[in-house]
Amino acid sequence: MLDTAIIGAGPAGLAAAYALKQRGLPYTHIERNQGIGGVWDIDAPGSPMYESAHFISSKTLSGFPSFPMPDAYPDYPNHRQILAYLHAFAATNGLAEAIELDTAAAKVEPTGDTYRLTRENGLTTEHAQVIIASGAQWIPNIPPLPGTYEGEIRHTVTYRSAKELEGRSVLVVGAGNSGADIACDAARAADHAAISLRRGYHFIPKHVFGMPSDVFATGGPTLPMWLEQRVFGAMLRVLNGDVTRLGLPKPDHKVFETHPLMNTQLLHHLGHGDITARPAIKDTHGTTVTFMDGSTEDVDLILLATGYRHEVPYAQELLGYDAHPDLYLTAFSRHAGLYGLGFVETNGASYVLMEQLATMIAQHIEDREQRPDRWIEFERVIATDTPDLTRGVRFVDSPRHVGYVESTALTRYLHRTARRMGWSIP
Template identity: 80%
Template sequence: MRDTAIIGAGPAGLAAAHALKQRGLPYTHLERNAGVGGLWDIDAPGSPMYESAHFISSKTLSAFPGFPMPDDYPDYPSHRQILAYLRGFAEANQLIDGIELGTAVERVERIPDGYRVTRADGRATDHAQVIVASGVQWIPQIIDIPGDYSGEIRHTVTYRSAAELEGRRVLIVGGGNSGADIACDAARSADRAAISLRRGYHFIPKHVFGMPSDVFSTRGPTMPIWLEQRVFGALLRLINGDVTRLGLPRPDHKVFETHPLMNSQLLHHLGQGDITARPGIAATEGTTVTFTDGSTEDVDLILLATGYRHEVPYARELLGEGPHPDLYLTAFARHPGLYGLGFVETNGAAYVVMAQLAAMIAQHIEDRTARPDSWDEFERIIATDEPDLSRGIRFIDSPRHTGYVEMTAITRYLHRTARRMSWSLP
């Protein structure tokens, strides 16, 4: 029997290898970089990591099932601690020796009864299944800056540390978690710092009443989503006040309708005048940037914190070229035996969901020979089922939120599906 190819040895790839190994299923594991850890390895070529990066979900809820993060880790571990944790997970589960490091994949294509994986060196191997787990934050989403800007423009994928901002006049464009982090770096290190935001955001503090925010949110009773939005919206207004006083736009959406922005330090720096909030860019000339409200900034560096395209260049023909691969439950492709792991975009701790999806993938692969009727049944489900994984939340219309799922909704649906298929979940 041909085995399963796993492409990528970041969090998703390690979860996949662990799940297959637990069930005694053979696999070939490929990783293009010299070590495991994926994007969390700041030294890996093309990594989007930067020195001030930390986890935005707490260590309490973010660990792989059965493998908690060390007690001496802070509530929100640094990128280096997360990398050490992932490598510890790989070593504890004896996954390292099964990985072909320094092996990039050039192409994945359909063949009769399986898939052909061609490496960058031209060597090809055939497999019954393929799990694409090479991550999503590698291909930057570049936007056009209107006008004739003469300064330096870079995407934050190239950014590493605040030392790069010393002596610079910096404009950060975009308001995700990395944009907010880097804006705080600029507030402390640059000669002049500004952040351009086209829309307002709800700023969620990392701690509420002395506990991590995600832990706090899970300790109360489960509420209807409309009530939860009202309660947490009121709590954020109580904690943060009216953020428009700091020059920020008023949020044009309810809380939870975007990926959580876990950064209250930016509000601190805005309040101290260390950084200035500006609306969207209207025009540029030389190093002068004019914004939609008519205000201007003279900057010599524009950093684009504009996100990433969730594409898989080596499997475009199979997974598509859209903003997000077409995957059932974020993991099962419409082609039998093809899976994607690590494409889940959610408002909770993704590693738990990754481990559960990896367990489902492993059991689906096992069913192919052990329970062919169950394999066929699930293939019919993949082809016809269209679950609503939003929990009634109307996510904003943006590339990142294409395919976005709500944590409670997907967790419940995974358990429901596992029961239906007689699968077990960690």
């Protein structure tokens, strides 16, 4: 019997291996880097990790359901603690010894009812199924800058430490969570720092009334989304005040309509004059950057915190060429036997969803041999079901949010689907 190939040994790949091993299903597991951990291994070539990076969801709600994070961890673990946690998960469950390290995938192609996996070293193997878990934050999105900028331009995928900013005049472009983190590094370390934002954001504090924000948010009853937006929107206005007083643009959307920005340190640095907020870039000349409001900054380093492209070069034609892979419930391909893990864009704890989805994948694979009628039934579901996973949220019009799902809506639908199929998920 042919086995399942797992590509990638970051959190998603480890979750997949755990789910398959729990059911005694054979698998082949490859990882292109020399160690496990995926993006959380700061020493892995091409990793987007940087020294000030921490989890943006709390340890309480963020670990794999089968393997909680240690009590000794802080509320928001740093990247080295997350990497240690992943190593512990792999060691405790006997996953590490089965991983072929320093082995990259070159091509995945269907061959009738199976898949051929070609490694970059030329070795090919046949598999009944393939789980693509090689991550979505490796290929930087680098938009062109207008004008003729003559200073240094880097994407934040190359950034590691605030030491790189010492003595520099820095402009950070983009205000996702990594962009906000790195802007705070620049506020502390650079000679001069500015951040350019195309739109306004709702800044969510990491603690509310002394507890992690996600713990606070899940502590009460689940409210209708329209009411939740009103309540939390009002709370943020009380906690943060009017952020336009700091030079930030007014948000053009309601709270929860973009990926949560968990960084009020940026507001602290803006309020102390350590960094200046600017709108989108209009033009550049030499080392002068002109913004849409006519203001200018003279900077010798532009750091592009402009996100990543969800590309899988070794299997792109199977996953589609849109902004996000074509995957039912963010995990099940329309090609039978092909799966993806780690591509979900949501406002919730990703490791919980990874283990739930990995468990569903493993049970679907098990059905192929042991319960073929149920396998066929779910293949029909994959091909025809189009659930609304927004929970009524109108996500902003941006490439990142094209395939965005609301965490509570996805979790509910996963459990509903599992019950329908006679499966069990954590």
